[in-house]
Amino acid sequence: MQLPMATMVAPPEEGEAEGCVQCQRGSKLVLFVTGKCHWGCDYCPLSDNRRESPDMFANERRCNSFDEVIEEAKAMRATGTGITGGDPMLDFDKTVEAVKILKQEFGQEHHIHCYTSIPIGAEKATILGEAGLDELRFHLLDLKLDNYRETIDAAAKAGICVGVELPTEPDKGEILHALLPALSDSPVEFLNLNELEITVGNQENMDVRGFNLSSGITAAAEGSAALSIELKEASEGLDLHVKFCTASYKDAGQLRNRFRRRGEATLRPYEVLSEDDTILFGAVPCALKDAADDVLELSEALGLTEGWIRYDGATQRIEMPLSAAEEIAEHLDVPVMLVEVHPTHERLEVGLVHLNDSR
Numbered sequence: 001m002q003l004p005m006a007t008m009v010a011p012p013e014e015g016e017a018e019g020c021v022q023c024q025r026g027s028k029l030v031l032f033v034t035g036k037c038h039w040g041c042d043y044c045p046l047s048d049n050r051r052e053s054p055d056m057f058a059n060e061r062r063c064n065s066f067d068e069v070i071e072e073a074k075a076m077r078a079t080g081t082g083i084t085g086g087d088p089m090l091d092f093d094k095t096v097e098a099v100k101i102l103k104q105e106f107g108q109e110h111h112i113h114c115y116t117s118i119p120i121g122a123e124k125a126t127i128l129g130e131a132g133l134d135e136l137r138f139h140l141l142d143l144k145l146d147n148y149r150e151t152i153d154a155a156a157k158a159g160i161c162v163g164v165e166l167p168t169e170p171d172k173g174e175i176l177h178a179l180l181p182a183l184s185d186s187p188v189e190f191l192n193l194n195e196l197e198i199t200v201g202n203q204e205n206m207d208v209r210g211f212n213l214s215s216g217i218t219a220a221a222e223g224s225a226a227l228s229i230e231l232k233e234a235s236e237g238l239d240l241h242v243k244f245c246t247a248s249y250k251d252a253g254q255l256r257n258r259f260r261r262r263g264e265a266t267l268r269p270y271e272v273l274s275e276d277d278t279i280l281f282g283a284v285p286c287a288l289k290d291a292a293d294d295v296l297e298l299s300e301a302l303g304l305t306e307g308w309i310r311y312d313g314a315t316q317r318i319e320m321p322l323s324a325a326e327e328i329a330e331h332l333d334v335p336v337m338l339v340e341v342h343p344t345h346e347r348l349e350v351g352l353v354h355l356n357d358s359r
Contacts, residue, residue: 012024013241013243014241015190015241016190016241016243017113017135017161017163017189017190017192017241017243018080018111018113018134018135018161019080019082019111019113019134019135019137020192020243020245022079022080022111023082023254024253024254024257025079025257025261026254026255026256026257026258026259026260026261027076027077027078027079027080027257027258027261028078028079028080028081028082028111028258029058029059029069029072029073029076029078029080029081029082030057030058030059030081030082030084030258031056031057031058031069031081031082031083031084031098032050032056032057032058032084032085032086033056033083033084033085033086033088033091033094033095033098034053034054034056034085034086034087034088034090034091034094035050035051035052035053035054035055035085035086036052036054036085036086036087036090036091037051037052037085037086037087037090037117038087038090039087039117039141041141042202042205042206042208042209043167043169043196043202043205043206044201044202045197045199045201045202046086046201047200047201048201050086051086051201052086053086054091056069056094058072058073059072059076059258059262059344059345060342060344060345060346061344061345061346066097066098066101069098069101069102070101070102070105072345073102073105073106075262075265075266075345076258076261076262076265076266077261077265078106078110079109079110079111080110080111080112080113080134081098081102081110081111081112081113082112082113082114082115083095083098083099083112083113083114083115084114084115085115087115087116087117087118088114088115088116089116089118089120089124090118092120092124095114095128096127096128096131099112099114099128099131099132099133100131100132103131103132108132111134111135112132112133112134112135113133113134113135113136113137114128114133114135114136114137115137115138115139115165116136116137116138116139117138117139117140117141119147119148119150119151120151121150121151121154122150122151122153122154123154124151125151125154125155125158125160126154126157126158128155128158128160129155129157129158129159129160130158133160134160134161135160135161135162135163136155136160136161136162136163137163137164137165137192138151138152138162138163138164138165138188139164139165139166140164140166140179143166143172143175143176143179144175144179144182145179145182145183145186145188149186152186152187152188153187155187156187161189162187162188162189163188163189163190163191163192164183164188164190164191164192165191165192165194166191166192166193166194167193167194167195167196167197167224168193168194168195168196168224168225168227168228168231168244169196169224170196170211170221170222170223170224170226170227171209172227173227173230176227176231177231177234180231180234180235180238180240180242181238183238183240184235184238184239184240185239188240189240189241190240190241190242190243191235191240191241191242191243192242192243192245193228193231193232193242193243193244193245194245194247194250195220195221195224195225195228195244195245195246195247196211196220196221196224196247197219197220197221197247198211198213198219198220198221199219206221211223218246218247218248219247220246220247220248225244225246228244229244231244232244256277259277259342259343259344260273260277260343262343262344263277263278263279263343266343267279267343268281268307268310268319269307269308270282270304270307270308270309270310270319270320270321270324272321272322273343274340277343278340278341278342278343278350278351279340279341279342279343279347280322280338280339280340281319281320281321281322281325281338281339282319282320282321282322282323282324282325282326282336282337282338282339282355283312283315283317283318283319283320283325283336283337283338283339284298284317284318284320284325284328284332284334284335284336284337285316285317285318285334285335285337286311286316286317286318287316288311288313288316291311291318292311294318295309295310295311295318298318298320298324298328301328302320302324302327302328304320304321304324308320308321309324317337317339319339322338325337325338325355326355329355329356330356332356335354335356336354336355336356337352337353337354337355338351338352338353338355339351339352340352340353
C-alpha cells in the first residue's frame, strides 16, 4: 500500500535567507557542477554515481553544456539556482561561469546561492561577488570559524550574503553551542541546521558512530532534531538567524514542490498531474511502421485533435488522455495502459497499470 505524502509548504521565517525561501517554493534549480570533493566526510549522503564524478547535473538531468542547464531552468520556471556538489570550489572556473551565464540569461533578479567547505580566500571570494553570486554557504569542516574568517569577510565586502549550513550531528552539541556566539560576532547572517540523514551512501559510517534512525518513516538520525531545536532556542537574542530543516521536509516539501512546479510547466495537453505530483496518461503499444495509421484511426475514433495524441518512438507507444484510454480499453485486443512517470527530464516510469486483459 502506498500512502500519499502530504505536501508541506511552510511560510518563511523572519530573517530567513532568500535561497531558502525559494527552495521551499520549489522554484530553485539545483545545479550540481562537480562531484569532486577531497574531504571524505563520513556523513556525506552523495550517491555513488555522482561521488567524484566530473559530470554536471541540472536537477535530475545530466547536462553536457550550459545550454542544457538553461533548458532545464526554463522547464521548471526557475526563479533562482543553488550550486552544489561535491564542492563547487574544486571546479572554480566552471562555478564562476555558471553564475555569469545564469545571470546573463535570466537577469540579476535570478537568485544564486552556492555551497563550499573550502576557505577559498579573499581573491576568489571577490571574483564570485563580481560574477553576481548572491549567497555563499559555508560548511565548516572543523565546526570552527577561524580558518574561514578571511574568506567570509571578503565575501561580505563583495556584497555576498554569507551563511553557514551544517548537518546537526547528535554528538557535536557542545562544539555547536560554542559556535553560535562566534557566528553572531561575524558577518555571517544565517545558520542552517539540516537534520542528519542516514542514507545508503553513509549508513556504514553512521553505524560505526552509533547513530540510529529516529523512526521507521524518515531517514533522520536519532537525536539530530532535538539538538537542532535546542540550538535554535539558544540563538535567541543573537545577531543571527538559525533555521532548522527536517529530513522529512526536504523530501516531502522542497523536492515535491520542485517536482510539482516542473510538472505544471511541462504537462502535455493529454497529461494530468496526480496527487503524488507524478504525471498520468493513457497509452497503447504500437510499432513504428504502424504508428501513422494507428494514430490517425484513434484520433478520428476518439475525436482527439493535434496535441492530444502522439506517438513516442522511444517507448513505441501511442500516448493519449487517460479518459480516452479507458474508453477504448474493452474494445481493443492489444494492451491499453495507464502510465505514471516522474515530471523530470528523463520522465522515469514509476507505474504501469493495464486497463484491459490483453497483455
